[in-house]
Amino acid sequence: MLKVRVPATTANMGAGFDCFGMALNLYNEVAVEESDQFIIEGAADVPTTEENLIYQVIKQFYEEIGKPLPMLKLVQTDEIPMTRGLGSSSACIVAGLMVANELAGQPMTRDDLAQRACQIEGHPDNVAPAIYGGFVVAAMEDNQLHSVKIAPSDALSFITFIPDFQLSTEEARQILPQTYTKADAIFNISRASLFVASMISQNWDNLRVAVNDRIHQPYRGTLIPNMDKIFEYAQTEGAKGVFMSGAGPTIIAITPRANEINFANKMKQHLTQLENSWETKILHADVNGAQVVTERENINLLCR
Numbered sequence: 360m361l362k363v364r365v366p367a368t369t370a371n372m373g374a375g376f377d378c379f380g381m382a383l384n385l386y387n388e389v390a391v392e393e394s395d396q397f398i399i400e401g402a403a404d405v406p407t408t409e410e411n412l413i414y415q416v417i418k419q420f421y422e423e424i425g426k427p428l429p430m431l432k433l434v435q436t437d438e439i440p441m442t443r444g445l446g447s448s449s450a451c452i453v454a455g456l457m458v459a460n461e462l463a464g465q466p467m468t469r470d471d472l473a474q475r476a477c478q479i480e481g482h483p484d485n486v487a488p489a490i491y492g493g494f495v496v497a498a499m500e501d502n503q504l505h506s507v508k509i510a511p512s513d514a515l516s517f518i519t520f521i522p523d524f525q526l527s528t529e530e531a532r533q534i535l536p537q538t539y540t541k542a543d544a545i546f547n548i549s550r551a552s553l554f555v556a557s558m559i560s561q562n563w564d565n566l567r568v569a570v571n572d573r574i575h576q577p578y579r580g581t582l583i584p585n586m587d588k589i590f591e592y593a594q595t596e597g598a599k600g601v602f603m604s605g606a607g608p609t610i611i612a613i614t615p616r617a618n619e620i621n622f623a624n625k626m627k628q629h630l631t632q633l634e635n636s637w638e639t640k641i642l643h644a645d646v647n648g649a650q651v652v653t654e655r656e657n658i659n660l661l662c663r
């Protein structure tokens with residue numbers, strides 16, 4: 360049995376569209392064992408046919424290394440809610456790559472896997488932190504990933520508000536304009552730079568401004584009922600910063616860890632006033648990224 364665990368990720372974090380991401384301590388696990396036929400098990404919303412994303416990634420990996428795909432039973436245990444802006448599909452891509460790499464005898468390094476994951480996903484901001492953990496600043500050039508991992512301070516908590524509705528990344532990308540003004544570009548460059556500097560210096564006073572964005576949040580906010588109200592509640596209750604997680608609809612507020620329970624309780628009271636149901640989770644940064652939690656056994660059997 361081989362078991363791989365991959366963290367949830369929040370991407371963009373305000374102004375860092377398609378280039379900032381951070382791993383969070385909410386996990387998907389996939390357990391793999393030898394079987395005489397392909398079996399995929401998971402919760403009701405997990406595809407159990409060959410459309411399954413983890414299966415697709417494993418299959419493609421084996422095609423590329425030119426080895427026959429072993430018969431496997433995959434069991435998915437998912438904590439990361441799907442289509443909510445917390446990197447569930449990136450977690451599946453990373454899980455598939457980690458599993459395939461382990462089964463095939465580790466032909467790829469972690470950096471190779473990160474490159475591969477970005478090529479599959481198309482943008483690096485979820486897959487890079489899912490692999491490396493921590494806060495990752497990433498850029499793609501000539502289809503190659505360039506990234507830096509910064510260990511986030513454990514003084515911060517990420518209070519995560521997850522609604523009962525989904526928003527597809529495809530829809531949330533389609534709503535964005537094709538061009539932006541110079542003023543909007545300058546607005547985002549300055550905020551994104553301030554965010555990175557604040558994370559490195561651990562000076563949280565600028566975060567409130569550093570998470571502001573004109574590239575995606577104003578457009579996507581039209582798809583998320585009451586987003587503005589939730590931002591306002593969080594700011595009123597003293598959040599250091601509040602932003603849409605990835606392509607939404609989840610919203611995240613940054614608060615000092617010492618105040619996390621008090622803040623979360625106050626937010627829960629506000630959220631009950633809204634028509635949709637919003638779950639509140641107190642999350643922290645994951646610093647390790649994807650991990651093999653149970654070493655493979657019977658590797659010769661699996662790769663026969």
Ligand code: HSE
Nearest residue numbers: 370377484528605606
């Ligand atoms: N950066 C991506 C986006 C994250 O905002 O569309 C979601 O995959």
